[in-house]
Amino acid sequence: MVADSVHIKGSLFRRLPNPCADAPPRGLNFALCLKAFGxxxxxxxxxxxxxxxxxxxFEDIKDGQTxxxxxxxxxxxxxxxxEENSETVYAPDINRDSLKETAQNQHRDALLRxxxxxxxxxxxxxxxxxxxxxxxxxxxxxxxxxxxxKRSEExxxxxxxxxxxEEWMIEFYFVHLRPVDKNVADxxxxxxxxxQRNAIWLALMFKMFSWLFLHDFNPVDRMxxxxxxxxxxxPIYIG
Numbered sequence: 450m451v452a453d454s455v456h457i458k459g460s461l462f463r464r465l466p467n468p469c470a471d472a473p474p475r476g477l478n479f480a481l482c483l484k485a486f487g488x489x490x491x492x493x494x495x496x497x498x499x500x501x502x503x504x505x506x507f508e509d510i511k512d513g514q515t516x517x518x519x520x521x522x523x524x525x526x527x528x529x530x531x532e533e534n535s536e537t538v539y540a541p542d543i544n545r546d547s548l549k550e551t552a553q554n555q556h557r558d559a560l561l562r563x564x565x566x567x568x569x570x571x572x573x574x575x576x577x578x579x580x581x582x583x584x585x586x587x588x589x590x591x592x593x594x595x596x597x598x599k600r601s602e603e604x605x606x607x608x609x610x611x612x613x614x615e616e617w618m619i620e621f622y623f624v625h626l627r628p629v630d631k632n633v634a635d636x637x638x639x640x641x642x643x644x645q646r647n648a649i650w651l652a653l654m655f656k657m658f659s660w661l662f663l664h665d666f667n668p669v670d671r672m673x674x675x676x677x678x679x680x681x682x683x684p685i686y687i688g
Contacts, residue, residue, distance in 0.1 A: 451586065451653070453575070454663045456568040461561055463665040478615050479662040480527070480563075484520045485619035486658055490651065492623075497648035499577055503655055506570045512562070516570065519563045526552070526559040567659045574652050582649050585641055589649040592628040600625055622654065 455465065487507045493500055507517045514522065533552040578586065597604070604621060611617035625632065628646040641649075 451590070451656070452660055454568050454571050454660050456564060456663055458565050458568070459561065461557065461564065463564075463663065464667055464670075465664050467666040467670045476614075477618075477661075479658055480520055480524050481613070481615040482619060482658045483567075483662060484517070484524070485616045486655065487517050487520070489619055489623045493647070493651065495644045495647060497644045499574070499581070499648040499652050500644075502574065502577060503651055506574075506655075511566065514562070516566055519559070519566055523556075523559040523563045526556040530556040564663060567663055571656050571659045571663075574656060578649065578652055582645070585645065585649055586653075588641070589628060589646055589653065592633050592646065593626055593650060593653070596626040596628070596632055627651075 456462075490504055490507060493504065495501075508515055530552045533549045607621075608614055608618055628643075628650050630643050633646070
């Protein structure tokens with residue numbers, strides 16, 4: 450939520466070194482998460498500048514498309530590329546390679562456009578967060594994780610039963626984890642209004658899902674333990 454995104458404009462590079470000994474989990478479609486987040490964002494009526502900035506990012510036209518349209522275009526291009534590679538769509542053999550190449554080019558262009566837009570928007574949102582809300586960030590993050598831990602069993606039980614895990618998860622986040630008064634009423638006051646907490650939370654969620662889309666780990670890249678630490682049973686204290 451507070452990490453900086455690493456991106457070179459015009460580059461499709463997404464891989465980062467894996468700092469863990471385990472392979473990163475797979476399965477969530479983060480483009481679909483962003484699309485569902487944009488749909489939920491429509492329901493927000495706050496006059497907080499940060500909320501308005503996020504809504505404008507999804508709806509305002511930039512380089513001929515809105516962010517919402519870029520996400521949809523990337524998802525459509527991904528589906529078309531999958532169909533061409535699996536050859537589920539009939540085409541004469543003489544046209545097959547040409548159609549695959551066209552699908553690959555369209556997917557690459559859609560991905561590049563979306564990556565550039567997400568990175569630029571995340572940077573802009575991050576600047577406003579640090580300029581206007583730097584002291585409140587940690588408080589909102591604490592509220593978020595308190596809500597998540599409180600409902601972790603419910604979340605784990607239900608998320609795998611949903612038809613669309615991504616859409617269900619975003620709805621769950623907005624209904625149960627968003628730090629509005631009904632979700633944080635039994636916790637100590639934070640010195641912020643509901644609108645302020647909500648705006649910061651929305652910005653952090655957008656940054657989180659953008660970061661997860663913009664970055665990836667090589668599944669075979671795992672941090673290896675140093676030899677002297679392997680099979681060690683010495684206690685470790687973190688101060």
